[in-house]
Amino acid sequence: QELEKLGLRDDVDLHVYEVPVEYQTVQRLIPALWKKHSPQLVVHVGVSGMATTVTLEKCGHNVGYKGLDNCRFCPGSQCCVEGGPECIDSIIDMDTVCKRVSALGLDVTVTISKDAGRYLCDFTYYTSLYQSRGRSAFVHVPPLGKPYTAEQLGRALQAIIEEMLDVLEHSEDKINCQHEH
Numbered sequence: 001q002e003l004e005k006l007g008l009r010d011d012v013d014l015h016v017y018e019v020p021v022e023y024q025t026v027q028r029l030i031p032a033l034w035k036k037h038s039p040q041l042v043v044h045v046g047v048s049g050m051a052t053t054v055t056l057e058k059c060g061h062n063v064g065y066k067g068l069d070n071c072r073f074c075p076g077s078q079c080c081v082e083g084g085p086e087c088i089d090s091i092i093d094m095d096t097v098c099k100r101v102s103a104l105g106l107d108v109t110v111t112i113s114k115d116a117g118r119y120l121c122d123f124t125y126y127t128s129l130y131q132s133r134g135r136s137a138f139v140h141v142p143p144l145g146k147p148y149t150a151e152q153l154g155r156a157l158q159a160i161i162e163e164m165l166d167v168l169e170h171s172e173d174k175i176n177c178q179h180e181h
Contacts, residue, residue, distance in 0.1 A: 002154025003045075008161060019044070021070045021120045027080075030127045041092075041135055041168055042128050043161050046121035048140040052147070053109040054156050056094040057116040057138040059087050060126030064118040080126045088126060091134035091171070092164050100163045101156070108148055108156040116140065137164055 004016045015037060019029060034042070048055070063079040063086065094112050101110045116122035116138055128136035139160060141153050148156070 002150045003157045003161075006154050006158050008158060008165075012165065015039075019124060023065070023069050023073055023075055023120070023123060024071070026120065026124050026127055030124065031131050034128070034131045039135075041137065041161075041164060042132060043137045043139060043157075043164065044121070044124055044128060045139045045141060045157060046116075046124070047143055048117065048121070049143060051140045051142040053111040053142070054148075054153070054160070055111050055113045055140040056098055056160070057090075057121075057125060057140060058094045058112060058114050059089045060116060060129045060136075060138070061118060061122050062086055062088075062126055065123055067119050069120060080123055081130050084126075084130055088129040088134060090129060090137050091168070092137050093167055093171070094137075096167050097160060097163045100167075101159050104159055106152075106156055106159060108152050110156065110160070113140070135168075 001016075004014065008014050015033075017029075017033060019026060060080075062081060062084045065075055065078045065080070068074050098110050098112050116125050121138065121140065125136065125138040128138075139157065141157075142148060144150055144153070
């Protein structure tokens with residue numbers, strides 16, 4: 001909500017959706033949003049009670065989902081996409097994003113993780129990565145006030161997403177250059 005108030009740079013259309021903590025809704029909603037908007041990038045943000053930093057997740061996992069969602073449902077297969085790869089990495093270089101955002105001197109600590117937790121955050125991330133061939137990102141944030149305010153988190157997310165878009169644009173420029181030769 002704070003990011004929606006702050007917005008992003010002028011050439012970016014920001015669409016904000018709240019995704020329910022429900023496996024079946026995620027499986028329906030994420031592909032529908034990709035189809036509706038055909039975005040350059042989707043950045044998911046989830047609250048983690050265990051997080052003490054703003055955490056950039058490098059990858060999503062397909063299997064190991066055993067926790068019941070808000071509808072008391074859990075996929076029988078315990079996976080996102082039957083037959084899908086075990087793990088999908090984001091095409092965004094999270095190490096670069098982390099370094100760049102940390103160098104901005106915001107009053108928020110940004111870290112990297114390779115495990116989004118095998119619950120709805122990880123499930124949503126994997127579903128989006130699978131749908132987008134890696135054009136997704138996931139950011140875990142601590143609960144409000146523990147330790148950051150909504151404004152601090154909003155500014156951090158704004159900086160993170162703008163850096164992600166910059167990294168994405170530069171990596172695509174390199175890819176396009178290689179194809180021209």
